[in-house]
Amino acid sequence: MEMRERxxxxxxGPATATFSFEHRLARENRWPPDFAARVISEYKRFCFLAVMAGRQVTPSDAVDQAWHLHLTYSRDYWQRFCPDILGCDLHHGPTAGGKAERSRYYDQYAETLKAYEDTFGESPPLDIWPxxxxxxNVDPLAFRVNPADAxxxxxxxxxxxxxxxxxxxALAAVLGAYFA
Structure with a gap:
């Protein structure tokens, strides 16, 4: 079976889990379940690109959230996903920071979007791949907020x-003055 089919x-994650990976991804990112399902599909496409592109690729923020969560399912990721589905290890490396790294990842992301179009014959969905x-420039300004606290x-x-x-x-003030 080819990798795309796999x-x-x-x-x-485990098939027996009451709280699925998709539901966890949706909850942790405050996404509707259907959006989380689409992100997972795009994450799989990203993984395909990462293995097949022949160069480094950079995920969108949404796809990166799926990747981060998948890495926490460490047994599934390292013992099943990488060897059985991808056929190789796929490591996630953080940026070292700074202007040079920012420029490198910016260019690499733009190349990833082009590789996506070339590979899948369509533009990536803008709501997942801006x-x-x-x-x-915009998304890095975001931060996570617990809605119970704010x-x-x-x-x-x-x-x-x-x-x-x-x-x-103003209406309350006018009515207060009127009825006073």
Missing amino acids: LSSYAI PAARRF IVMDRRWLWPSISAAMAML
Whole structure:
């Protein structure tokens, strides 16, 4: 069986798990389950590229989240996935940081997007594989927030919410003065 077929039929983690890899990925990233399933498919495509491209490739942030989580399933990753599915070890190496590394990964990511198109005959989905400028200029500014500790609001709703709150305060002040 070819690697693409093995990847296609491969399920990460133990089949008997009550809480599947897909559900864990969705929960840990606050993604809808269908998006997590798509990310896993893209992670498998990335792994195929990593083995077949003949050069280093760089994942999108979403794909990297799937890879990080898969690495925590260490027995599955090292004893089943790498030898039986990929046929080789696939190591995850962090950046050493700095401008030169940033530039290298930026270029490498752009080349990965091109290799994706060449290999799969289609553009990668933008919601999972954003352009390099977003991946390396906007996305690194993100950080994880525990919603039990903070209120998280979409920036697009910030000003309308503030405006509505101010209007309500003004109305309360007018009504308070009127009925006083």
